[in-house]
Amino acid sequence: MSLRATDALQMGGAFAEDAEAQARFEGTQRMLAWRRRLLPIAAVVGLLVVWEIAVVVFDIKPFIAPAPSMVAKVLAAKFGMLMSNLLPTAIEALSGFLLGNAAAIAIATAFVYKRTLEEAFFPVAVMINTIPVVAKAPILVLLLGNGMEPKIAIAALICFFPTLVNMTRGLRDVSPQQLELMRILSASPREVFIKLRLKNALPYLFSALKIAASTAVIGAIVGEWIGATAGIGALIIQATYNFDSPLLYATIVVGSAFSATFFGVISWAERRLLKWNVGHAA
Template sequence: MVSSEARSAPASTPRKVAILDATIGTLSRNLPAILAGLGLVVLWQVVIWIFKIPTFMAPSPADVVLAFRDNAATLWRNFLPTLLEATLGFLFGNLVAILLAVWFVHSTTAEKAFYPIAVFIKAIPIIALAPILVLIFGNGLAPKIIIAGLICFFPTLVNMVQGLRAASPAMLDLMRVLSATNSEILWKVRFPSSLPFLFAALKIAATSSVMGAIVAEWIGSSFGLGALIIEATYNFRSPLLYATVVIAALLAVVLFALVSVVEAKVVRWKPAGSH
């Protein structure tokens, strides 16, 4: 008799080959970026050596790596609050923006009344708005989520309104001839047509939410990556400062990548002229 391992081997081998091919393909597509990044790190190290720059001013890449090792627990402890704030802000800001966009598309009066208010709020620098929210809501989680959400809100609102209105006029006319309700038109025509616009905004919001959470932590917090950046700066702990900034950047990149993966699974068409 043929063992179960032998029977499963032919099936698993093509799967492993496909995964390997996909990995190699991804690396080859991103090879220029990888090489450029490594080149910048090497250049950074060489500049530190040549000009003998003090560590408290600008640490070397080796110093930053050591900071990751020596402060792993501190970085992790401050990473989790920022991750929570950025994620909740991302969800909150985009949900409100999507709901408002749907309302605006179905009510011209609502758009005329509230769209200028959204523009006005966007015009206020977030660094100026953050202290106001901290005074109102305190130093807890709420103001940080609101600030992260506000940064995500406006790009998604603008793109979602445009996307909902990008539906084919012929399809809209057909749905009306078939006596479709506004809800049916929204879910079967408008919403699918808006997905490329929505995901374009969500990718911006994914990175912006991290920035919003960090700015909120600068204003009033004793924990989080933003608070750790302030602490490391005032104590001249440059390696820890750089390590914290790298963690924040990696978080933004991971959130961007997650949105891109979801987009690849969901979006089946692209607007004309996009790549």
């Protein structure tokens, strides 16, 4: 056999081994992906089974802790009512999410370019953030009335601070070498902001947005506790006062499901927009 033929056989064997290794790697990744999806589902199902058995074995009264099967029946029977109450809470949470994060991004940008503003107003933001939500809510109800406005404001305030801190850090966390390169390339201040600072801040921003996706829903619900005739928070209060534990648990499930869906949408957007980020977890 000639030397050229031998080399061709060796190269063909190497390519075959590489293809097999790639196939094994992709198979392993698919298995790990399915494992990440199935393990939480299995854990939740297991906990529900244990809960159902505990209610039967220990004869726990429904007004104390209803069985998951009873909660499921209420979810099915009162699904329309639950959805109609979820709608105002969703509007308040989404509006507060957009308002609070937009304000945080704008103020963080001002902080980065005007250090004096940060030194003056960042302590004020910290002070406002230290006030408990249940203490802010009555004040905002007195100022804004009993409609959706105070609930939106509470959701916005609870989203504001994490995004402000993360966005400020992300915009500022740019190396001097990168800034010097942009100056050498005669980049305008706008180009420096969009192509360098903003792109660098996106991973920090999405970390804050995922937190805000959950806290906005919490803020809207807490606002409804203070005064509302509709919404998840109002329904929780009504069910509690009526000792209707199955409805209470069903309402909590609906609110948690919406919060988890909101978080999932932000995580999906992060994966789609941050493909360029090598350090970003898939």
